[in-house]
Amino acid sequence: MILSLRKVRGEIYLIPAFLFILIIFYIPLSGILIKGIQNENGQFSLENIIGIISSPYYRKTIFFTFSQAIVSTVFSIIIGIPGAWIMSHYSFPGKKFIKAIITIPFILPSILVVLGFVLFFGKNGLLNNALNVLGFEDLKLLYSFKAIIIAHVFYNFPIAIRIISSLWEKIPQSQMMAAKSLGAGKIRVFRTITFHQILPSILTSSMIIFIFCFMSFAIILVLGGGPELSTVEVEVYRLAKVTLDLNRGSSLALIQSSLTLLFMFLYSSLEKYKSYEEKLLTKANRARYSLKLDLKSFLIIIYFIFVLLLIVAPPLSVVLESFKESRSLSGDSHFSLYWYREIFNPNSRGTYGKIAFNSLINSLFYAISTILFTIPVSTLVSWVITRKKLRFPALTELIFLLPFGISSVILGLSYMRLSLMLPDSFKGSAILVILAHSVISLPLVFKPVLSIFRKVKISLREAALNLGASGFRTFIDIELPLIKSGLLTGAIFAFAVSIGEMNATLMLSRPGTTTLPITIYRLIGSYKFFGACALGTILMFICLVAFMAIDKFDGFGE
Amino acid sequence: MDLENKVSISLKSIYKTFDDFTLDIDLEIEQGEMISLLGPSGCGKSTTLRIIAGFEDPDEGTVSINDKDISHLPPEKRNIGMVFQDYALFPHMTVYENIAYGPKLRKWSKKKITESVNNMLSIVHLKDFGERKITHLSGGEQQRVALARALITEPQLLLLDEPLSALDAKLRKKLRREIRRIQKELKITTIYVTHDQEEALAISDRIAVMNEGRCIEFNLPEVLYRKPSDLFSAGFLGNSNIIEIIDTDIENKEVNTVIGYFKVDYIKEKSDEKSFLFFRPDQCRKAEDHHSGNIIDGIIVDEEYTGSHTSIDVESNGLIIKALFDETKLWKIGDKISLHIPAEYSRVL
Numbered sequence: 001m002i003l004s005l006r007k008v009r010g011e012i013y014l015i016p017a018f019l020f021i022l023i024i025f026y027i028p029l030s031g032i033l034i035k036g037i038q039n040e041n042g043q044f045s046l047e048n049i050i051g052i053i054s055s056p057y058y059r060k061t062i063f064f065t066f067s068q069a070i071v072s073t074v075f076s077i078i079i080g081i082p083g084a085w086i087m088s089h090y091s092f093p094g095k096k097f098i099k100a101i102i103t104i105p106f107i108l109p110s111i112l113v114v115l116g117f118v119l120f121f122g123k124n125g126l127l128n129n130a131l132n133v134l135g136f137e138d139l140k141l142l143y144s145f146k147a148i149i150i151a152h153v154f155y156n157f158p159i160a161i162r163i164i165s166s167l168w169e170k171i172p173q174s175q176m177m178a179a180k181s182l183g184a185g186k187i188r189v190f191r192t193i194t195f196h197q198i199l200p201s202i203l204t205s206s207m208i209i210f211i212f213c214f215m216s217f218a219i220i221l222v223l224g225g226g227p228e229l230s231t232v233e234v235e236v237y238r239l240a241k242v243t244l245d246l247n248r249g250s251s252l253a254l255i256q257s258s259l260t261l262l263f264m265f266l267y268s269s270l271e272k273y274k275s276y277e278e279k280l281l282t283k284a285n286r287a288r289y290s291l292k293l294d295l296k297s298f299l300i301i302i303y304f305i306f307v308l309l310l311i312v313a314p315p316l317s318v319v320l321e322s323f324k325e326s327r328s329l330s331g332d333s334h335f336s337l338y339w340y341r342e343i344f345n346p347n348s349r350g351t352y353g354k355i356a357f358n359s360l361i362n363s364l365f366y367a368i369s370t371i372l373f374t375i376p377v378s379t380l381v382s383w384v385i386t387r388k389k390l391r392f393p394a395l396t397e398l399i400f401l402l403p404f405g406i407s408s409v410i411l412g413l414s415y416m417r418l419s420l421m422l423p424d425s426f427k428g429s430a431i432l433v434i435l436a437h438s439v440i441s442l443p444l445v446f447k448p449v450l451s452i453f454r455k456v457k458i459s460l461r462e463a464a465l466n467l468g469a470s471g472f473r474t475f476i477d478i479e480l481p482l483i484k485s486g487l488l489t490g491a492i493f494a495f496a497v498s499i500g501e502m503n504a505t506l507m508l509s510r511p512g513t514t515t516l517p518i519t520i521y522r523l524i525g526s527y528k529f530f531g532a533c534a535l536g537t538i539l540m541f542i543c544l545v546a547f548m549a550i551d552k553f554d555g556f557g558e
Numbered sequence: 559m560d561l562e563n564k565v566s567i568s569l570k571s572i573y574k575t576f577d578d579f580t581l582d583i584d585l586e587i588e589q590g591e592m593i594s595l596l597g598p599s600g601c602g603k604s605t606t607l608r609i610i611a612g613f614e615d616p617d618e619g620t621v622s623i624n625d626k627d628i629s630h631l632p633p634e635k636r637n638i639g640m641v642f643q644d645y646a647l648f649p650h651m652t653v654y655e656n657i658a659y660g661p662k663l664r665k666w667s668k669k670k671i672t673e674s675v676n677n678m679l680s681i682v683h684l685k686d687f688g689e690r691k692i693t694h695l696s697g698g699e700q701q702r703v704a705l706a707r708a709l710i711t712e713p714q715l716l717l718l719d720e721p722l723s724a725l726d727a728k729l730r731k732k733l734r735r736e737i738r739r740i741q742k743e744l745k746i747t748t749i750y751v752t753h754d755q756e757e758a759l760a761i762s763d764r765i766a767v768m769n770e771g772r773c774i775e776f777n778l779p780e781v782l783y784r785k786p787s788d789l790f791s792a793g794f795l796g797n798s799n800i801i802e803i804i805d806t807d808i809e810n811k812e813v814n815t816v817i818g819y820f821k822v823d824y825i826k827e828k829s830d831e832k833s834f835l836f837f838r839p840d841q842c843r844k845a846e847d848h849h850s851g852n853i854i855d856g857i858i859v860d861e862e863y864t865g866s867h868t869s870i871d872v873e874s875n876g877l878i879i880k881a882l883f884d885e886t887k888l889w890k891i892g893d894k895i896s897l898h899i900p901a902e903y904s905r906v907l
Contacts (some may be wrong), residue, residue, distance in 0.1 A: 460643055
């Protein structure tokens with residue numbers, strides 16, 4: 001018996017995990033992808049696909065999806081490069097603080113970015129109020145192409161700073177010196193040496209940013225302000241939720257998924273290039289320069305003021321506005337804890353308070369449930385991949401990472417379709433929302449768990465077995481204590497993704513199952529900004545605590 | 559009963575195929591003996607060890623300890639101590655906790671555990687290290703902890719998988735003596751895997767030379783060094799001269815080579831493979847007048863003085879012969895020299 005168990009192939013252990021991902025991801029997804037290549041009668045047909053491709057409206061949508069993503073990427077990189085240069089070459093007081101500030105966009109759910117932008121750049125927003133005081137006219141930024149680009153840049157230039165600077169600081173100084181000793185001037189050194197060295201990081205960060213913008217949803221939906229500025233992602237949502245044309249939505253989803261998977265593939269081929277490059281580099285150099293009283297330093301300070309304004313102002317507006325209440329519709333407002341009282345004091349709760357409190361409880365419940373689904377699956381799969389002989393270990397890994405290449409709107413759509421086949425009680429039920437959150441966060445949970453398993457040497461397991469510990473005992477005594485930090489990081493990712501998730505949730509949730517982001521979205525839609533801000537502040541606070549915890553466990557797990 | 563010659567471990571027709579090589583080995587080790595598995599990397603020595611420990615299952619064959627077949631037992635039921643190449647100490651436990659892990663699993667009493675761990679710590683000269691963290695130990699100290707952890711449960715067999723390969727040369731020499739001392743003290747049957755021939759010669763009662771998944775030769779260190787019966791082990795251990803043979807006279811134990819006729823001590827029987835004359839550089843003598851046969855005439859093309867010895871390269875009829883002498887600088891490059899290779903040190907393999 002013992003012998004036969006010991007000889008069991010790794011694949012057998014994976015059966016529950018395979019079943020899980022099959023049921024929660026591959027089956028629902030193939031449901032809509034197949035629908036995408038069928039006609040009304042369920043026969044194979046490309047008519048919907050061809051219909052989309054040949055329609056000027058969708059062609060325009062697809063073109064706009066690409067163009068906004070490209071423009072957003074270019075601006076994010078352009079703004080990110082100086083930051084990367086400063087962060088990798090200068091040391092100055094407050095550098096740590098700025099590093100922390102730059103991570104803010106990472107942790108903000110997109111609906112909070114939207115809310116922050118509406119408040120800061122809006123008609124009565126802080127920016128325009130300030131401009132009015134100075135005697136300038138209002139800037140009309142919202143609900144335009146510009147708003148989308150600024151929001152995407154806000155979201156993504158910190159990624160560029162992070163990725164590019166981490167490579168830049170590792171370029172050996174000796175290469176630059178060698179070039180100079182051979183007679184190259186400053187510009188030439190940059191063009192012939194430095195640029196080639198940082199190029200991989202520029203390419204990788206561009207690709208990541210491009211993918212994010214290509215799949216961006218809430219920002220386009222709200223800040224885009226209508227069908228004029230619509231992307232494929234938003235269009236899938238409209239077809240599913242507004243026009244209720246699930247067939248055409250499925251076809252569009254098929255096109256979108258093919259594109260995103262292609263981008264993911266391109267990205268992963270860049271990753272190899274990057275790791276090859278990094279072998280040539282040394283460990284991080286010490287920052288060489290410090291700030292002085294000169295033009296360069298002045299420009300650096302200007303850059304950071306600009307960056308801080310861009311990053312801090314929108315979320316700060318959310319917090320400030322959450323402490324306001326207006327007596328009349330005319331807009332005069334005063335400081336008040338009204339919204340927080342509404343949410344947290346059960347005796348004085350009105351409609352707002354009830355909905356807000358319920359969505360807070362729902363969000364927390366879904367987030368914890370998401371952890372409970374994703375952590376055991378990730379642990380099992382990682383354990384088998386690193387400890388057992390598998391015929392196709394790389395493919396197995398890919399099977400559990402692939403959901404990352406499918407947008408959450410499309411996942412939401414596939415769950416909608418699925419729920420049509422389920423009993424009525426399932427529609428909009430908590431379990432569907434939790435499973436959707438589990439799929440979306442699984443790749444993010446799986447990665448840190450797998451990477452920590454890879455760090456635990458197999459010989460430790462063998463040593464414990466050799467000393468007489470059973471397989472289970474070995475896991476509890478030896479492996480579990482060593483992978484704890486990876487599990488915690490994974491759990492926090494699951495929590496953070498779930499609590500900030502809006503796209504799939506928006507397509508699935510019913511009044512009983514609304515979450516914080518959904519309620520905030522609805523409140524924005526009905527112009528109840530102060531109430532939205534109070535909930536937004538709570539959501540922001542939760543995300544902040546979660547990511548501070550990750551930083552403590554493994555420094556963002558890069 | 560005579561314990562000395564009792565077979566302790568036996569591997570019977572162990573056979574295991576991998577993508578690129580096949581392990582095929584038979585081995586019998588006596589009670590209390592320390593043997594080395596010696597060979598180049600990829601020869602199958604570590605795999606053999608892992609099969610004995612139970613981490614790999616052979617396709618065929620049995621592993622027995624004291625005549626009991628243990629092939630079907632999982633690693634945790636085998637009661638075999640093992641020291642891993644990277645030590646595999648548990649990083650989240652102290653030195654004490656690492657060593658006490660095996661006894662705890664065996665549910666020894668607290669008192670017995672404390673006594674045994676402290677006893678073990680003094681055997682490996684780490685008396686006051688119990689509360690230290692593993693990460694705060696040097697490589698040599700970690701190695702001793704690993705040894706103590708493997709030995710505390712008094713296993714029937716100790717396996718050491720290149721235990722010194724991560725340490726510097728000086729420490730290696732010191733620790734290998736200590737391992738040997740402890741092994742003799744505890745009289746524990748031990749298998750030691752290494753690719754370092756000097757280490758194997760220094761530490762083992764017997765050495766099994768392995769190549770390409772097979773045990774080539776299994777014998778006493780001095781026999782393997784002086785009277786090898788296989789060309790591979792002759793070449794792998796120490797320096798050697800290996801010269802192609804043109805003609806063999808088996809009856810008179812005489813062979814012909816491009817550098818002359820040689821009387822030899824031993825001729826290995828081979829079916830159709832080529833045979834080679836083998837002798838060690840340190841067995842070359844300066845030829846005296848009365849010698850006839852077993853003489854190599856040549857010119858010194860290189861010489862190197864290493865303090866205790868002088869080694870020279872002698873070119874003879876297009877071949878380079880290595881010779882090693884105790885004397886200091888007696889020659890210079892370009893000198894003519896005649897070497898005498900005594901017949902008792904010449905072997906045909």
